[in-house]
Every structure is written in structure tokens, then in C-alpha cells.
Amino acid sequence: MAHASSLTRSRRRSAWIFLIPMLVILAAVAGWPLLRTFYFGFTDANLSDLSTYKFIGIENFYAVYDGEAYGLLTDPEWWQAVWNTLFFSVISVSLETALGMVVALVLNQNFRGRGLVRAAVLIPWAIPTIVSARMWNWMLHDQFGIINDMLMKLGILSAPIAWTASPDWARSAVILVDVWKTTPFMALLILAALQMLPGDCYEAARVDGIHPVRVFFKVTLPLIKPAVMVAVIFRALDALRVFDVIYVLTPNNPQTTTMSVYARQQLVDFQEVGYGSAASTLLFVVIAFCIMAYIMVGRVRLDEGGH
């Protein structure tokens, strides 16, 4: 008895010895920078000299001088960036979920060449975001792009469109590229959920002659809903912090500037570490708020489904 407990104790001790290097590194490269960024948000730090700065309270967020309000909360560009981010996230994650569902349902069928199709679907996921943005940049080129050429040959367009430069189309272009790149991820997660479903209820539905579409909405969808909800959280977290694709595809376009792009611009291009960190902090808050709201709303819906 005494032997076992000393063994347990020594196991626990070595467990902590194994854990500590990982925890120290994680704290140093994630926890500490996060806290420092929060702190910088309340200072007037500048990138050219990060060692001297002073605490200025909430002035980066809101300040009034001579009756005029300044700060992030009064900056229409920031709120435009918040709106752009939310718009982008909601539309692209919805499209990815819908298309991912279609692709997953196809891959869940037994047909010849399924492995090849799955491999093909994985290709966009493997391509670096920067490379995919560049590739689409070229395909969407206003003069020499193949997309304009296709649409004009099909008679859908009468004149080429400047997809990435025009304010009206830049948003669609960014969403298109993101949907192309990340639908595979969604499809794979949904496919994994589909493959865990029991076969017998389908057998019963087939014997009863229920239409497959009805089976999908009455049986399949409720069963895979929890997995889809989790997949949506993962994608939403990614979409809400989107940076790469916008930086390359539609730089300097106010219609597609997201929170991450705005914060980095303040931090690096304008060297305003204090103000940029304040934006980073707000970004963190906005994302946390969105995800919590989603989880709460999602749970409410799950309850309704259960009753």
C-alpha cells in the first residue's frame, strides 16, 4: 500500500517534470504576449522604441479633447472593419457549411474513384493561403483573367469586371477564395460525423420508402448537428481573424479591411503599438463575444430540437 502510493507520487512528480517545459514555452509564447498586448493597449507605445512608453488609461479606446471624441470606439474605420469581418465570417462560414455538407454527402457514397475525389478535394486545403490568394488573383485579373474570359464566353458578362479592385466585387472575391480554400476542411469534418452514423435507421427508412431528401432532414441532419456545430466554431474562429487572403488579394480596400488587417496596419505600418494593441484587444473581445453568443444560441436550438 505504502509502496503503491510512493509510486503514484513519483509518477505525479515526473508528470510535472514532463509538463513544465511545455507549459513554460506555451506561457512564454502565448500567455505572456497576450497579456503584454492587452497592456500595450493602455499605453502610448511606439514601434520605433518599445522600451519607453507611458500608461494613458483608456485614451486609445476613447478620449475627449476640446469637446471632440477620439479613440478606437469613435473611429468609423474600425467599425467598418468590424462589420467587414462579421459580414465575411457569416457569409463564408455559411457557404462553407452548405457546400461542405454537399461534398461530404457525395464522399459518403460508395462509388468508383472515391479515393481520387477525396484527394482532389484535399488539394485546396493543402495549398498555402498566400499561394491560393495569388492564384485566384491571377484568375480574377481584370484584363487577362480566365474568370472574366469564361463568363464572357458563356455570355454571362458583357464586359470584364475588376474583381479584386472594385469596391462592389472585392468582398465577393475574398469570400470566393476563402470558400474554395476551406470547404475541404468542413467537408472532412462532416464526413467523419456521417461515417459514425448507425446504418440501421437508414435501412428502416429505405424499407418504408421514405424519400432520401426527407431522410436527410429528419434523420441525418439532427444526428450530425452536434459535430457540425463544433466544426462551425472552428471555422468561425478562423474566419473572424482572417488576414492572409485579404492582405494579398485586396490590399488597401476599405470594403474588405478586417479587424486583423486594421490592427496590424496600426501596429506595423503606422508604428502605433498602443493604438494597434487596443484594436487587437477589442478584436479578442469581439471574437470571444461572437463565439460565446454562438454557443449559447446553439444550445438553445439544441434544446428545442430535443423537445
Add this chain to the structure above:
Amino acid sequence: MNAKARKYLRKLAFWLLVAVIVLFAVFPFYYAILTSFETGSALFDVNYLPESFSLINYVSVFKGQPFGHNIFNSIFVSFLVVALSLLLGVTASYALARVKFAGRGLLLVTILSVSMFPQVAVLSGMFELIRGLGLYNSMFGLAISYMMLTLPFTVWVLTAFMRDLPRELEEAAVMDGATPWIVIRRVFLPVMWPAMVTTGLLAFIAAWNEFLFALTFTLTDDKRTVPVAIALISGASQHEMPWGNIMAASVIVTLPLIVLVLIFQRRIVSGLTAGAVKG
């Protein structure tokens, strides 16, 4: 007859859908390859099938900028990140999966929550850290910052895998008085390699593709990684973009990834779903 026709029609619709999915997924990369072989005015004539085959772009992309350096940097950083993540991940996940102690669940959730940090939210703190360590514009600085991206899911997936291994596996070794380090090396490592290949691949792809940190924490062209190098290729003006070079560079950095993905398809899929579904 009517039922038969409907069956064929349904089959046709299914294969049409498969064709659309494959075409949509593959076409942009196909078109990038096509463009990368074109030079001069051929570049600006839209064509759907290969018409010319010239390797000039593949040569010139290495001349205009230190692209060889960039590729080396990316390989170096990615391997360093994979090695560090696996080393720290395997030992930590042994502790998290096989040893019971108070606060274990909370610790796992905390580790997972790190993977939800937006990169921009740590940017200024990370910049200060990397500069403070004297690692600005260095591959080691990048590797350190990438640990934030790779370590949480490495620990998470390896822990999930290790937890499912039978208890008898280590019992004999522990009875013989083996230290935990020996248990990990002799007992777990030999059966862990599938999970390590999966997480290693995911970490490699994450490091290879990362952009924001690489853009912010490096300064000179010879210290860039490939995504940054490709993003910064530009012409004399906006209308003189060297699209042939850009596409050649894109194909060069993407081809190894696609080969990896095709070879390890099943492992990657199982890793992605283990990381997400169990989360």
C-alpha cells in the same frame, strides 16, 4: 421504363456533381501550372489547355530574389517547429494521458484555448518578446512564435491518442522499475509513430503556410519564408506583375505539400478530425 430512366438520370446528376466538385477543387492549381510554363505575350492570352512549355519562369524566379534562401528558411523553420512540437508534445501528453493528477482537465482545456487565440491579439507582445530575445529577423524567432500555433493541437491530439492505448502496455515496464522517461522511449514511442506522423505533418503544414508572424518578424529578403516571399513579389508597377514568376514560385512551394497530402491522406484526415471532433 420511366423508373429506369429516372435511375439513369439520377446517376448522371450524381456524376455531374462529382465532376463539378473535382473541377472546382483542382482547376486553380492546374491553371497555375499552365501559366507557369508560359512567357511573353502567351502569358496574356487566356487558354484552357497547355499550349507552351518553357521553364524560363522557374529559372528567373531564383534570379530576381533570394528564392533559394527563402525555400531553405521555410524548410529549416518547419523542421525545427515539428521537432520541438513533437518533443514537448510527446512528453507532455504522456503526463496528461497516463498520470492522474488534480487539475488535469482544466489544464487540457487551457492548452486547447490557446489554439483559439487570434494571432493579431498577441502580435505586439510577441514582437517585444522576440526583439527582447535578440531574435528579430531570425529563423529561431519565427520557430519560437510558431510554437503558439502548433503546440496546443500537438499536445491535444497526442493526448487523445495516448489515452486510448491499453493500460497493460506500460504496467509491466513500471513494475520492472522503469523510469517514466524510459517508459516513453521504450514503450510508447514504438506504438506512437502513427499519431506522431499525423501531428508532425499538421505542424509542418502550419509552419510552412504561416504568413502573419513571418511577415512581421522578418525584415530582409534573405530572411523571408516562402509565403512572404511570394506575397511580396511585385513588378515595377501594378500593371507589370511578373505573373509567370509568381505562378512558378507557387507551384514550387505547393507541389511538395500536395505530394505529402496525397501520400498521407488518411493520416491527415484522421488528425484533423481527432483534433476537432474530440474538442
